[in-house]
Amino acid sequence: MKRLTIIFLCIFTAVAVFAKPPKLNVENLFDGRFKNNKSVTISIYKNNGNYYRGITIKNNPDIIKKIASAIEKDVPRASDYSDYQGSDGQYTSLQIINNGETIYIGLQRDRHGGGFFFIQGKEKAFK
Amino acid sequence: MxxxxxxxxxxxxxxxxxxxxxxxxxxxxxxxxxxxxxxxxxxxxxxxxxxxxxxxSQIIKFAKARRTNISNWVWALRAAACVAIILGTITIYSHFNINRSSDNNYCIVYVSGKKASDEDAHKIAEADVAKMQQFMHIVNEKKIQEEAKVEQFMNHINQSR
Structure with a gap:
């Protein structure tokens, strides 16, 4: 009985570890820390299995810096990464594959300390 | 002894x-x-x-060996049963969870620290999704332009050799 319990626990632990959600660094930005910030608009939207979270920032370089830092930490997990400097600002884009689905992450920085950040993907990708 | x-x-x-x-x-x-x-x-x-x-006699030896084999089979079957139970539970749970969550659409928006009404939240979220699509379009265009530049550069290098 003891041996059976040990086998059961080992298998359960292995499956639990395997099934662990991706928990990206950028996901932590939606833990409520910017909820009451006057320079921020936060959108969390789920529709037909599609999941979207976005932050629009107006004139707040500190928040932009925090978002950029969180994105940097997720870069090693990305299957595709690009960073472009355009006339209207800087575009940073990441694609992370999890559970067979792609998570799209993007940050557009304007020249006035503002920007637009999002995470988007099928709900399955976040499990 | x-x-x-x-x-x-x-x-x-x-x-x-x-x-x-x-x-x-x-x-x-x-x-x-x-x-x-x-x-x-x-x-x-x-x-x-x-x-x-x-x-x-050899019969004793045979009986011993056989008992060990049977014992191994019993443990293998028990382990297989454990795997089946765990995988079955996970499959049923995830199926139930996916069905439940897909029916559970929502839209939450905070503007300057205040929660928006459902109607405004939907409008803002839809505008944000459109902005995101525009972002992805711009990034794709820029990627194509950069790849074309790299290809042109490589062609130029190859021609000058």
């Missing part, structure tokens, strides 16, 4: 057999002697007689 993996001499085995006939061995020592006789190839009158009295 010696451990089973240690070597006995024929004299030692004969002495043990004699002790067996003299009823000087404990039950455990008798079992160990039985094991030694099973494993050894020594032949002498007293050893053969002890084997006969103890009914030591």
């Amino acid at each position: 010696k451990h089973s993996d240690e070597q006995f001499t024929i004299e030692e085995v004969e002495r043990l057999c004699q002790l067996y006939f003299d009823s000087q061995l404990s039950v455990r020592e008798e079992m160990e002697l039985e094991y030694v006789l099973l494993c050894s190839t020594f032949k002498s009158p007293i050893i053969n007689e002890t084997k006969n009295v103890m009914e030591v």
